[in-house]
Amino acid sequence: MSSRVLLHVGTPKTGTSYLQDVLFRNQKTLAEAGILYPGDRFDAHFLAALDLMRMPWGGLEREAVGQWDALAAQVRRHDGTAIISHEILATASRAQVGRALTSLGHGDGTEVHIMISVRDLVRQIPAEWQENVKHRASLSYGAFLDQIRDPKRDTRISTWFWGVQELPDILNRWGDDLPPDRIHLVTVPPVGGPPDLLWKRFSTAFGLDGLALDLEAERANPSLGVPETALVRRINRSANQELEPGDYRPLVRELLAHQTLSRRTDSPRLAVPPDLHPWVSEVTASWVEEIERRGYDVVGDLGDLTGAPPVTDYVDPDHPDEAEVADAALDALKATLLEGARLRRREGELQAELRATYEALERSYLRPTYRWRERTVRRLQDSDTGRRALQGYRRLRGRSSPPA
Secondary structure (H helix, E strand, O other): OOOEEEEEOOOOOOOHHHHHHHHHHOHHHHHHOOEEOOOOOOOHHHHHHHHHHOOOOOOHHHHOOOHHHHHHHHHHHOOOEEEEEOHHHHHOOHHHHHHHHHHOOOOOOOEEEEEEEEOOHHHHHHHHHHHHHHOOOOOOHHHHHHHHHOOOOOOHHHHHHHHHHOHHHHHHHHHOOOOHHHEEEEEOOOOOOOOOHHHHHHHHHHOOOOOOOOOOOOOOOOOOEHHHHHHHHHHHHHHOOOOOHHHHHHHHHHHHHHOOHHHOOOOOEOOOOHHHHHHHHHHHHHHHHHHHHHOOEEEOOHHHHHOOOOOOOOOOOOOOOHHHHHHHHHHHHHHHHHHHHHHHHHHHHHHHHHHHHHHHHHHHHHOOOHHHHHHHHHHHOOOHHHHHHHHHHHHHHOOOOOOO
């Protein structure tokens, strides 16, 4: 039934986490305006994208089975505008794109629009290397740059990088079956502009102007500086073989990288080496020329893709200042200790709750009052902790006969 679908397919590091957070937290306000942002959890679109592309992702792909069809079904049932957004969709193959468009109603009267947010390669190149590091990679920056510049593009790193960054190719795969006026590019403003300019461009492109949305960010994907990224890469090299993926994400990526090291904003920033700027400029110029030739809708300015000039104080992240890395390591160790202390306190609280629960259950058995026991059990069943305690108590009671 959806009359229009806005399908946002990337690219990474272009404000996508912020956009998705705003859309998810404002689902009710959007619905009142006739706009559907489907999903009952913040990562519903991510799981749907994994399912669509059959992409392995640390075990999450098992949880994702069936999620794309479920999301598409919600969209088809909606009469109005629907928005789907996740940046890894940029890598979808032509066959996967065809399946996505068909499942959303393209060809059956639904008007599908492809939305792509884009940022200059001067910022995207170091950002992509950093994202690899935050996802357990231990590849040096120099090796990363060599791989993405290799014309063969036959490594996992280069395949992924160009899959989510090469605009003409993304536009070919996603826009081949759509007219140019249904392809919309939102450019990320250069550093130093108004802080709300990117959101204004998103709002214009997605038709959100005039809606009273809560724009306070709860989820983000913050960046790290040179010594911080170097530290995480060293942690990966040291711990990857022993630290399971399910533990890596909360401990390294979230606790250390996002919650701790990203707050160290005075350290040197990652950048493109000055000698690579001519190559970056050549690639960018060819993209801009192709986009202008095709006549796509651009919200912003294609000049934003030029990027900043070479930095004069470039710091090689493969050879960082060791004192700065040590300072970052102290902050990381402190955060780990504080988290360990917090977990110990929480464990103590849970143990106290369990003891109180066992005592209450014992009292209920000692007093021959059925209603009292019934009320106690009902109270316990109202909380997750109580249910676990009740299950544990029943297992313990099962080992011996109940008191007379």
